[in-house]
Amino acid sequence: MEDNKYSCLELKNQLCFPLYACAKEVVRAYKPYLSALDLTYTQYITMMVLWEKKQMNVKEIGRCLYLDSGTLTPLLKKLESKGYISRHRSKADERNLLISITDEGMKLRDKAVAVPREMSKCVKLDKDEAKELYRLLYKFLDNNCNCE
Amino acid sequence: MEDNKYSCLELKNQLCFPLYACAKEVVRAYKPYLSALDLTYTQYITMMVLWEKKQMNVKEIGRCLYLDSGTLTPLLKKLESKGYISRHRSKADERNLLISITDEGMKLRDKAVAVPREMSKCVKLDKDEAKELYRLLYKFLDNNCNCE
DNA sequence: TTCCAAAAGATTGTGTACAATGTAATTGTA
DNA sequence: TACAATTACATTGTACACAATCTTTTGGAA
Numbered sequence: 001m002e003d004n005k006y007s008c009l010e011l012k013n014q015l016c017f018p019l020y021a022c023a024k025e026v027v028r029a030y031k032p033y034l035s036a037l038d039l040t041y042t043q044y045i046t047m048m049v050l051w052e053k054k055q056m057n058v059k060e061i062g063r064c065l066y067l068d069s070g071t072l073t074p075l076l077k078k079l080e081s082k083g084y085i086s087r088h089r090s091k092a093d094e095r096n097l098l099i100s101i102t103d104e105g106m107k108l109r110d111k112a113v114a115v116p117r118e119m120s121k122c123v124k125l126d127k128d129e130a131k132e133l134y135r136l137l138y139k140f141l142d143n144n145c146n147c148e
Numbered sequence: 149m150e151d152n153k154y155s156c157l158e159l160k161n162q163l164c165f166p167l168y169a170c171a172k173e174v175v176r177a178y179k180p181y182l183s184a185l186d187l188t189y190t191q192y193i194t195m196m197v198l199w200e201k202k203q204m205n206v207k208e209i210g211r212c213l214y215l216d217s218g219t220l221t222p223l224l225k226k227l228e229s230k231g232y233i234s235r236h237r238s239k240a241d242e243r244n245l246l247i248s249i250t251d252e253g254m255k256l257r258d259k260a261v262a263v264p265r266e267m268s269k270c271v272k273l274d275k276d277e278a279k280e281l282y283r284l285l286y287k288f289l290d291n292n293c294n295c296e
Numbered sequence: 297t298t299c300c301a302a303a304a305g306a307t308t309g310t311g312t313a314c315a316a317t318g319t320a321a322t323t324g325t326a
Numbered sequence: 327t328a329c330a331a332t333t334a335c336a337t338t339g340t341a342c343a344c345a346a347t348c349t350t351t352t353g354g355a356a
Binding site (some may be wrong): 009023 | 156213263273278289295
Binding site (some may be wrong): 188189190191215216218219222223226241242243244 | 340341342343344345346350351352
């Protein structure tokens, strides 16, 4: 266990690297299940907030998902082209683009419940560890879920 | 705390979402410090393994970083154009592309030690929590650091 | 010795991410 | 009430990330 002045730059001493790697591997693990729904991971979590809230503007979706309009604008257009959501300007304030879930989008929810079920099978953590990981990640993010 | 058949699809009940969000926010937090070195986060972790190993082929770098040639090929060309690494085919086996760190690349290491120092200041976790998060992430990845 | 399968990278195409900037609608204020 | 600042979203440009596929080189079996 040498501790020279460069040890802080070794990959094995990084906390952020396994975070980065883990996130990527998880998205990869989701892929086969989400492909069956014709969704990417980012599209999936977008649908997730819309299944709950039914209608939101782009700003609100972005606050929930930590994404900006540069990412969401093309993604929402894609979800619209798939028929899962609709995009309309608010009458009250034309700046707001209201994103609403369609019937087709709501139908997808019944198929999607299989995804968390399948994913939970391939997580190597026991219940307490998963809970603690959840807590630590939100503490790292310095807040609770923005979408509560 | 309702628990209908769709609760498994609520964002706040996801373990993978804070992982995804956390990883993104961390990369964003690195940005100002890495810009000073003319590196992106992915370029930074690539330099990190090369500061340690001095010379590796693309496959070995990919195994350390969980990246494939589709990501690494253009990234390594960019690091070469910055003068931090050199790329040469192995004489012994022409299939292997040997990536070597340059003197310029090694010089960068002295500036880079400031990065973990600055980053550690903005982590909201205490030492034990950070250690536990580290452990849980590698358990989630189902291994120890590939680059040990 | 041929020749086929495997290995290592490179390439292509799609889809994020995000900083920086642009545009239109709205709001606050002198 | 003009008009400047703010807000919401869109656009542009750069940089990953990865699946699928291609090319070249190598190693092994017939």
